[in-house]
Amino acid sequence: MTSPAEELPELVIEAGRAERHYWRDLWRYRELAGFLAWRDIKVRYKQASLGIAWAVIQPAVQTLLLTFVFGKLAKMPGGDVPYPFIVLCGLLPWQLFTSAFNGAGNSLIGNSHLISKVYFPRLIVPLSSLAVSLVDFGIMLVLAVPLVAIFVGLPGWQILLLPLFVLLALTIALGAGLWITALTVRFRDFRFITPFILQIGMFVTPVGYRTDFLPNWRDWLALNPLSGVVDGVRWCLLGGRTTLYLPGLGLSIIIAILLLVTGVWYFRRTEKQFADII
Amino acid sequence: MSLPAIEVSGLSKRYVIEHESQHDNLRDTLHHTARKLWRRVRWGTGFESEEFWALRDVSFAVQPGEVVGIIGRNGAGKSTLLKILSRITEPSAGKITLRGRVASLLEVGTGFHPDLTGRENVYLNGAILGMSRVEIRKKFDEIVAFAEVEKFLDTPVKRYSSGMYVRLAFAVAAHLEPEILIIDEVLAVGDAQFQKKCLGKIQDVSRGEGRTVLFVTHNIGIIGSLCQRCIWLESGHTKDVGPTAEVMARYIGVRGANNAEVTFAANDTRAGSSRGRIFSARVLSGNQVRSEISIEDPICIELEYTVDSPAEEIIAGIHLHDKHGVCIFSSGPTQGWIGHLRRRERVVIPGRFLNDGRHTVTFLLLRSYAHIEAMVPDALTFEITETGVGRGNFTGTVIGCVRPVLDWSGETLPPESP
Numbered sequence: 001m002t003s004p005a006e007e008l009p010e011l012v013i014e015a016g017r018a019e020r021h022y023w024r025d026l027w028r029y030r031e032l033a034g035f036l037a038w039r040d041i042k043v044r045y046k047q048a049s050l051g052i053a054w055a056v057i058q059p060a061v062q063t064l065l066l067t068f069v070f071g072k073l074a075k076m077p078g079g080d081v082p083y084p085f086i087v088l089c090g091l092l093p094w095q096l097f098t099s100a101f102n103g104a105g106n107s108l109i110g111n112s113h114l115i116s117k118v119y120f121p122r123l124i125v126p127l128s129s130l131a132v133s134l135v136d137f138g139i140m141l142v143l144a145v146p147l148v149a150i151f152v153g154l155p156g157w158q159i160l161l162l163p164l165f166v167l168l169a170l171t172i173a174l175g176a177g178l179w180i181t182a183l184t185v186r187f188r189d190f191r192f193i194t195p196f197i198l199q200i201g202m203f204v205t206p207v208g209y210r211t212d213f214l215p216n217w218r219d220w221l222a223l224n225p226l227s228g229v230v231d232g233v234r235w236c237l238l239g240g241r242t243t244l245y246l247p248g249l250g251l252s253i254i255i256a257i258l259l260l261v262t263g264v265w266y267f268r269r270t271e272k273q274f275a276d277i278i
Numbered sequence: 279m280s281l282p283a284i285e286v287s288g289l290s291k292r293y294v295i296e297h298e299s300q301h302d303n304l305r306d307t308l309h310h311t312a313r314k315l316w317r318r319v320r321w322g323t324g325f326e327s328e329e330f331w332a333l334r335d336v337s338f339a340v341q342p343g344e345v346v347g348i349i350g351r352n353g354a355g356k357s358t359l360l361k362i363l364s365r366i367t368e369p370s371a372g373k374i375t376l377r378g379r380v381a382s383l384l385e386v387g388t389g390f391h392p393d394l395t396g397r398e399n400v401y402l403n404g405a406i407l408g409m410s411r412v413e414i415r416k417k418f419d420e421i422v423a424f425a426e427v428e429k430f431l432d433t434p435v436k437r438y439s440s441g442m443y444v445r446l447a448f449a450v451a452a453h454l455e456p457e458i459l460i461i462d463e464v465l466a467v468g469d470a471q472f473q474k475k476c477l478g479k480i481q482d483v484s485r486g487e488g489r490t491v492l493f494v495t496h497n498i499g500i501i502g503s504l505c506q507r508c509i510w511l512e513s514g515h516t517k518d519v520g521p522t523a524e525v526m527a528r529y530i531g532v533r534g535a536n537n538a539e540v541t542f543a544a545n546d547t548r549a550g551s552s553r554g555r556i557f558s559a560r561v562l563s564g565n566q567v568r569s570e571i572s573i574e575d576p577i578c579i580e581l582e583y584t585v586d587s588p589a590e591e592i593i594a595g596i597h598l599h600d601k602h603g604v605c606i607f608s609s610g611p612t613q614g615w616i617g618h619l620r621r622r623e624r625v626v627i628p629g630r631f632l633n634d635g636r637h638t639v640t641f642l643l644l645r646s647y648a649h650i651e652a653m654v655p656d657a658l659t660f661e662i663t664e665t666g667v668g669r670g671n672f673t674g675t676v677i678g679c680v681r682p683v684l685d686w687s688g689e690t691l692p693p694e695s696p
Contacts, residue, residue: 008457013365013374035405043393046434117388118406119365187307275366276293 022268026121033124036111037131040103044132052139059095059140063088070208077213081241085152086234090207092140093233097169097226098198099133104177105194108185112278122271123264126177130170137166148237156239165232168256172225175259178267185278186270206230212243221248225259228252281377282339283458283490284363289372290514291333291358332358334514336372340507342457345491347505347522349529354511356494360384360462363492378457378490381408385462387447392436396427396446399435403450417453424479425449440649452479458490459483480504502526502603526603537659538569550652554592554643556583561639561660570661573634573681577627577660581641583652585615590646592616594623597640599656600633606679614647633681634664 045052063084070076071083078086104126108115111125148155176197184190205226211218212231221227228249235244333355340346348356362369364382389406390399400421404414422428425446427438435443461480481504483489493505501508501522508525510518518525539560542549549556562578563571571577585592591614598606611623638659643652 008378011376011380013362013369013376015369015371031410032405035402039391039394039398039402042398043391046393114389114406116366117384118382120406189305272368275361 022121026123029120029124032120033128036124036128040129040132041135056140056143059088059091062091066091066208074209076209079210079213079241081152081238085148085238086210086242087208088144089148089234089237090205090209090230092137092144092237093165093169093230094202094205094207094226095140096133096137096166097173097229099136100130100170100173101177101180101198102194103129103133104174105180105184106191107177108181108274108278109188109191115278116275122274123267126174126181126267129177130174133173134166134170145237152238152241154239155237158236158240162233162236165229165236168232168253169226169229171256171260172229175256175261175263178260178263182267182270185274201226210234210242211245211248218245218248222251223255225252225255280342282375283342283344283377284338284340284492285375285377286339286363287337287373289333289336289359289362289374290331290370291355291362291367292370293330293332331514333362333369336511336514336516338509338516338519340490340492342378342490343488344507345493345505347501347508348492348494348511349501349508349525350511350517353513355514356511357384357462358514359511360460360492360494363460376458379408379455380458380460381451381454381456382460383407383451383462384460386444386451390435390443390447393434395434396422396431396438399446400450403447407451407454408456409454413455421446421449421453424452424475440646444649448476452476452483456489458492460492462494477504537657539567540654540657542654548652548654550583550643553587553590553645554583554585554651556581556641556643556652556654558582559639559641559654559657561658568660570663572629573632573662573665574629576629577632577662578624579627579639579658580622580624582620582622583643584620586618587616587645588618589616592651593644593647594621595642595644596625597642598627599638599640600679601635601637604679606632606637610642614644630683631680632662633676633678634662636661 066087067084070087071078076083107126107129108122110129114120115122115125145155180190180194201224204221204224206221207230210231211221211227214221222245228245229252231242231244232249235242336355336359338346348359350356358367360382361367361384363374363376364380364384366384387403389403391402394402400418401411401414405411409417422431425442425448427442427446430438430442435446438446477500480491480493483491491504493501495501505522507520508518508522508529509516510525510529518528539558541558542556544555544557559579559581560567561569561571562580563575579596581594581596583592583594593610593614595608595610597608600606609625611625615621636659638656641652641654641657642650645651
């Protein structure tokens with residue numbers, strides 16, 4: 001029995017009131033976020049019979065392909081690094097972004113049954129969808145780092161900065177994903193935009209080539225915030241054998257923050273209607 | 279007197295239905311916006327939009343420990359009210375104060391994932407309903423025992439029978455420990471025995487543990503046995519609030535005009551799912567749709583539905599209720615159907631069998647004799663009119679659910695000898 005002296009939490013529901021304790025609620029529902037992330041990871045590795053192998057096969061094949069296209073056909077310079085490793089170190093962050101962006105972008109539609117039946121701060125859904133991409137990235141990283149160490153050389157102090165670039169990649173993916181997922185609730189068309197963006201992105205992001213040998217294009221490429229991420233991760237993993245273009249990185253960070261802030265703003269603005277129109 | 283657990287005042291919810299706009303896709307919206315601008319430029323008005331008030335100025339209070347039922351026809355605003363109370367959607371006006379932890383069950387098994395095992399789903403579903411990890415761990419054994427699925431804990435729930443699935447889902451929900459529990463018709467699932475168990479649990483929760491329960495259902499019998507007080511909603515307004523017996527009597531008394539034929543929209547969620555769907559039903563007498571039928575005539579009830587179920591049988595059925603809300607009988611064809619087909623089922627209730635007054639028919643489609651695919655409560659109503667049959671010279675009310683004409687025989691006994 002509850003004793004009368006016990007303080008009961010009081011909840012007031014009013015039009016426009018949800019705003020007030022949104023961020024506090026988001027923190028309070030952190031356990032649910034954890035559970036949703038855990039569910040996504042479990043399901044991903046349960047459904048695929050090859051399981052973890054998928055996290056390896058896909059980048060391996062892509063590395064070979066891009067090495068052939070950019071290294072052999074287009075004869076892009078690799079410098080003192082074997083070309084496949086230029087590509088591999090570019091693919092790692094690109095894959096991270098792709099799966100995080102895809103996951104966040106589809107998250108609300110994928111969880112529509114929850115949204116129409118239970119209350120929780122909706123921001124939890126795209127946030128927790130990021131976990132799967134992080135796990136995939138972790139697996140690839142664990143496999144890639146020894147290879148790099150054997151064929152290219154031991155990584156230097158630069159690798160300690162890797163988490164910052166991962167954070168940057170997730171910020172961009174979440175910012176863009178929030179826009180897409182909120183828009184998809186209202187306009188289902190936006191689901192088709194995601195693959196389109198990713199297809200173009202693959203080429204305007206220096207995944208298969210290094211930017212420090214392309215001084216003329218560098219500034220243009222920097223407009224794509226992912227250039228900074230891909231260059232950065234490559235620089236971390238290859239122990240500084242490529243150079244980091246700092247102005248480009250700065251721009252990348254600014255764009256990433258801008259994307260996230262506007263993404264959160266639009267998501268919050270439309271969030272209240274999700275349950276009514278999803 | 280302590281403060282009420284639930285205090286609702288002036289609650290309203292408005293939906294705007296914009297005519298000529300189905301902007302589910304971007305092209306339509308762009309097109310629509312362009313036309314809207316053009317009209318505004320030319321005539322200074324936009325498109326007409328119609329306001330629809332799902333709830334209008336609803337106020338009530340529920341004391342701690344009270345079990346309150348919400349009744350009303352379909353579309354009266356019951357579900358909207360529960361959705362606002364559960365914070366799924368925002369009210370347009372008004373204020374609600376909830377004192378205590380709230381848990382709402384608008385559906386059994388929200389967030390269950392078919393690929394996860396029973397054990398995993400208990401944790402996931404518990405978290406979704408608002409339990410903490412520690413709380414779930416503490417109650418885990420109790421939940422599993424209640425659901426009777428011990429042996430299948432590490433089997434993915436997609437391999438569960440629908441009964442097991444529902445039991446597990448309800449078990450998690452039943453072990454929530456909020457001060458305020460909001461429940462929407464979740465009991466329309468599971469087999470009869472399990473439904474009884476669920477009811478018992480809800481009764482325990484409210485009586486024994488002193489929780490506040492707000493309860494929406496079409497099952498009038500349940501409301502009668504569970505709730506002390508009732509709120510009757512009609513087209514978004516509170517029509518009546520009071521002790522269950524009184525509200526129910528008035529509710530049953532005026533429940534709309536007779537309705538001898540119905541058709542259902544293809545998106546009506548009550549009328550079916552992708553596996554089976556009722557599309558029309560009617561009451562016939564002498565091959566005509568009639569809402570007033572003489573007590574002497576047979577009554578034919580006709581039901582038309584589609585079946586689209588490759589593996590599991592879809593079975594039709596009806597419940598017949600009298601003017602007091604008592605179920606007179608339930609019945610259905612003995613055969614179910616598999617595949618992709620349309621069916622019409624007909625049943626004849628003999629004349630000189632039902633009592634006079636208003637009767638309502640509830641339609642159901644069951645999957646595999648266990649799972650409810652469609653349930654349309656009180657879809658049809660018809661009136662049986664009196665002709666004096668079986669009365670003799672008696673002029674009072676003939677009580678009873680049925681008024682069969684029975685063969686009586688008798689003889690006059692010789693006078694008792696002294």
